[in-house]
C-alpha cells in the first residue's frame with residue numbers, strides 16, 4: 638500500500654464514525670415536511686395488497702429503494718458492504734457501493750459482493766475528479782468489471798472536496814470525462830451529488846451528456862461539509878459560512894418536476910422514513926436511496942454490522958411506503974402519482 642492509499646483508507650474509516658455523529662447531520666432541513674397528501678377516508682383497499690414493485694437497471698425490485706453509496710476498501714468497510722449486500726439481496730432492493738478508487742488502486746477486489754447479491758442491481762462508484770484524471774476511464778471500466786456492476790455512479794462533491802483537508806480543487810474537465818465514459822458504453826452511467834444537491838441546470842447538462850440517471854443527493858441528511866470540517870485541524874473558521882450550503886432534496890425535486898419526463902431521477906439526501914420516500918417518488922424520483930440512516934441502523938447495537946437490524950428497518954420503510962399509498966387510496970405506484978399532493982398546504 639502507498640502512503641496515499643493508507644491515508645485514503647483511514648479517511649474512509651473516519652468518515653464512517655463521523656457520519657454516525659448527530660452533529661454532522663442536517664436532518665429535517667431537507668424541506669420534506671412542506672409536502673403532504675390528501676387523506677382518503679375510503680380507500681377500498683386491503684393494505685396487504687398494496688403493490689410497490691418496480692424495476693431498476695432491468696432487474697425486479699420489491700420497492701423503488703436503494704441502499705446508497707457508502708464505503709469500500711478497508712476491512713471494516715468490507716464487513717459493512719457484505720452486510721448491506723446481503724440485506725439488499727434478501728429484500729430485493731438496489732445496492733450501491735462507495736468509491737472503489739482506493740480498493741482498485743490497492744489491487745483489492747469486491748467481486749464477492751456480486752456472489753452475495755446475484756439478483757439485484759449493484760451500482761459501482763467513482764469520483765468525478767478521479768474520472769477526469771488520465772487513468773480515469775480505465776479505473777471506471779475496472780470498477781464496473783470487478784462488481785459486474787449494472788451501472789456506475791460518478792459522484793460530484795465539490796463542496797466536500799473544498800472542505801476536506803486533503804481535498805482536490807481542480808474540477809475542470811469533469812463534464813467531458815463523464816460524456817467520454819458514457820460514449821464507451823461499458824455500463825449505464827449515473828451521476829450523483831453526496832448531499833449538496835443537483836440543480837435543474839446541472840441535471841440538464843448531465844442528461845445532455847447521455848447519463849442514464851441523476852441522483853439529486855440533496856441537502857438535509859448526511860452533511861459532508863460538517864464531516865470534513867470536523868477532520869480539519871486548521872482553517873476551520875474559513876468554512877463556517879458553508880456548513881449548511883446546498884439545495885434541499887425537496888427543492889431539487891420540485892425544480893426538476895416535469896423537466897425530465899423520460900429520464901430516471903433518483904432521490905437521496907435526508908430521506909428519513911417511508912413517507913419521505915413516497916414524497917420524493919410522487920415528485921418524479923423513480924428510485925429512492927438512503928445512506929446515513931441505514932448505516933446507523935446497521936451499526937446500532939455495537940460496531941459489528943447487524944444485518945437483522947437493518948433488515949427490520951427496510952421492512953419498516955416499505956410498510957411506511959405502503960401505508961402512504963393506502964391512505965391516499967392508491968393500489969400501486971402509478972395510481973399514487975395521480976393522487977393529489979400539497980406543498981405548504983397548497984395543491985401542486
Ligand SMILES: Cc1cc2nc3c(=O)[nH]c(=O)nc-3n(C[C@H](O)[C@H](O)[C@H](O)COP(=O)(O)O)c2cc1C
Nearest residue numbers: 705706707735736792831854858859906907928929
Ligand atoms: C459513511 C458514508 C460514506 C459515503 N461515501 C460515499 C462515496 O464513497 N461515494 C458517493 O457517491 N457517496 C457517498 N456517500 C454519500 C451518500 O451516497 C448519499 O448521497 C448522502 O449520504 C446523502 O444521503 P443520506 O442523507 O441518506 O445519507 C457516503 C455517505 C455516507 C453516510
